[in-house]
Amino acid sequence: xxxxxxxxxxxxxxxxxxxxxxxxxxxxxxxxxxxxxxxxxxxxxxxxxxxxxxxxxxxxxxxxxxxxxxxxxxxxxxxxxxxxxxxxxxxxxxxxxxxxxxxxxxxxxxxxxxxxxxxxxxxxxxxxxxxxxxxxxxxxxxx
Numbered sequence: 001x002x003x004x005x006x007x008x009x010x011x012x013x014x015x016x017x018x019x020x021x022x023x024x025x026x027x028x029x030x031x032x033x034x035x036x037x038x039x040x041x042x043x044x045x046x047x048x049x050x051x052x053x054x055x056x057x058x059x060x061x062x063x064x065x066x067x068x069x070x071x072x073x074x075x076x077x078x079x080x081x082x083x084x085x086x087x088x089x090x091x092x093x094x095x096x097x098x099x100x101x102x103x104x105x106x107x108x109x110x111x112x113x114x115x116x117x118x119x120x121x122x123x124x125x126x127x128x129x130x131x132x133x134x135x136x137x138x139x140x141x142x143x
Contacts, residue, residue, distance in 0.1 A: 003127065004120045010039045011080060014088060014117040017105065017127075023098045024105040024127070028117060030094040033083040040072040040079070090116055103131035 003017040006029055016027040046069060055062035087093065092112060099105040106127045113119040 102127040
């Protein structure tokens with residue numbers, strides 16, 4: 001399960017965090033993208049409002065929604081492709097860590113955030129919640 005990827009927060013995340021068979025993996029980026037212009041908003045949830053059957057049947061309004069979404073996706077790709085990758089310059093650039101518990105990963109992520117790395121909102125909270133669940137289950141098992 002992935003908690004965040006380098007593409008999270010419009011490709012500004014400096015960490016990729018996921019659970020593997022080995023534990024909770026934290027990978028730190030070595031570079032950041034420097035965008036020359038803002039990224040167009042592209043959210044797959046916007047497509048939930050599209051009537052695909054109507055678009056397929058020739059409804060121009062519904063087809064325009066799809067075309068607009070696809071055009072923004074192409075524009076977004078262009079902006080990302082043109083972005084320069086520059087070294088972050090932090091002490092943990094390119095590092096990878098494996099932790100046996102989510103709580104240990106959150107400690108590392110808090111340290112990375114305090115060191116200037118962008119850790120997306122919600123990642124630490126999700127891992128903290130998992131740690132709380134583990135501890136609650138352990139307490140219940142002991143009682």
